[in-house]
Structure formats: C-alpha cells, structure tokens
Amino acid sequence: MSNLYLIHGDRVAIRPVCANDYDEITALTRDSAELHHPWVPRRDTSREAFDDFIARFAQPTHEGLVVCFRQTGAIVGGVNINNIVRGSMQSGMLGYVAYASTAGRGYMSEGLRLVVQFAFTELGLHRLEANIQPTNAASLNLVKRLGFRREGYSPVFQRINGVWRDHERWALTADMLSAGPHEWTA
Numbered sequence: 455m456s457n458l459y460l461i462h463g464d465r466v467a468i469r470p471v472c473a474n475d476y477d478e479i480t481a482l483t484r485d486s487a488e489l490h491h492p493w494v495p496r497r498d499t500s501r502e503a504f505d506d507f508i509a510r511f512a513q514p515t516h517e518g519l520v521v522c523f524r525q526t527g528a529i530v531g532g533v534n535i536n537n538i539v540r541g542s543m544q545s546g547m548l549g550y551v552a553y554a555s556t557a558g559r560g561y562m563s564e565g566l567r568l569v570v571q572f573a574f575t576e577l578g579l580h581r582l583e584a585n586i587q588p589t590n591a592a593s594l595n596l597v598k599r600l601g602f603r604r605e606g607y608s609p610v611f612q613r614i615n616g617v618w619r620d621h622e623r624w625a626l627t628a629d630m631l632s633a634g635p636h637e638w639t640a
C-alpha cells in the first residue's frame with residue numbers, strides 16, 4: 455500500500471496526482487474516449503499539456519487527486535477540486551472521471567466519498583459543487599448516492615468539445631453530513 459495515500463476506503467485510496475502518472479493516465483484516457491465524450495472536455499494527451507495540468511495543482515486554488523486500487527495502486531479515476539475559494543466561502547468545484555476498464559463497479563462512489571471526507575476535514579472546505587449535464591445519468595447517480603442536493607440549473611454553462619452545454623448544479627455542504635442520515639453506500 456502506498457504511503458502517498460491521503461485516505462483510504464475498503465477498496466480504493468486517494469493520493470495527489472503527479473508527473474509520473476503521465477503514461478498511466480494517458481493510456482487510460484485514450485481507452486476512455488467514448489466514456490468521457492460528451493461529458494468532459496477532451497484532454498490534450500501531450501506531455502506538455504500534462505505538465506501544465508500538474509502545475510495547476512501547485513496553486514492553493516486547485517487539488518488534483520487520483521483514485522487508486524488500494525492494494526495495487528492502479529489508477530481507476532481522477533477527481534479535481536477546482537476554483538477553491540477561501541474566506542467566507544470555503545468552497546470548491548469538483549471535476550471527476552472514471553476510466554473505461556474499471557467504470558461501473560462502485561470505485562468512484564468510494565473514491566469520491568474519500569475526496570469529500572478529505573475536503574471537509576483536511577482542506578477545511580464547507581461546500582463542494584458539481585455541475586452535471588441533465589442527461590449524464592452516471593454522474594447524477596454518483597452525486598445522489600453521496601447525498602448531494604440539486605441547487606439549480608445553469609443554461610449554456612460550460613463549453614465541452616465545441617458545444618455550450620446546460621448543466622444542473624449539485625452541491626454538498628459540511629452541515630449536510632453532520633445533519634443526519636445520508637447514503638454513504640459506496
């Protein structure tokens with residue numbers, strides 16, 4: 455088990471993404487083109503673009519994490535907490551992907567649950583937001599399973615692969631976790 459893990463569950467763990475992940479993530483991303491389109495912007499798979507991606511997480515406003523099999527360390531997903539706002543907001547915006555060969559088995563539910571725990575404890579955040587296209591059933595299922603609340607609808611919210619797409623805004627706040635029953639059934 456890697457000592458880079460920030461926190462682990464039964465099957466998966468999370469750790470910061472790093473420059474050495476380039477080959478593994480690039481291969482996984484190429485294999486997952488169909489799964490990822492049209493839900494997330496197509497990723498430039500060049501080494502330079504990956505280095506830029508990693509550099510983003512040197513800023514306090516962004517956290518880049520990978521979800522790994524706890525025992526082998528193989529990467530099964532990625533979660534970014536983007537646009538972290540401190541002060542009176544303490545909020546961040548989530549971006550996440552599973553990879554095709556391991557999707558649909560509950561690993562992302564477990565991994566995103568760990569990210570939520572990490573964000574609300576270690577990072578001290580109060581609110582995590584996820585913006586999801588209304589027809590992205592897998593992503594909607596994921597946030598519902600973790601107890602997120604639908605807050606609203608944002609027309610033409612994000613340009614993904616050339617098209618401005620509407621998104622639903624979902625969020626989880628720390629008080630919702632302490633308030634009572636929620637589905638932590640990753």
Ligand SMILES: CC(C)(COP(=O)(O)OP(=O)(O)OC[C@H]1O[C@@H](n2cnc3c(N)ncnc32)[C@H](O)[C@@H]1OP(=O)(O)O)[C@@H](O)C(=O)NCCC(=O)NCCS
Pocket residue numbers: 489490491493494549550551552553556557558559560561562563564584585586587590591592593595596639640
């Ligand atoms: C959204 C996305 C990350 C969800 O990933 P996922 O692989 O479906 O998530 P999980 O690993 O938690 O798998 C959940 C599914 O596994 C099933 N499953 C199987 N075994 C399971 C287990 N032991 N525990 C929990 N769930 C299990 C669940 O029933 C669930 O299926 P359902 O959604 O039909 O109910 C993935 O579909 C993806 O990468 N999509 C493209 C990118 C994207 O949309 N990103 C988000 C943009 S907002």
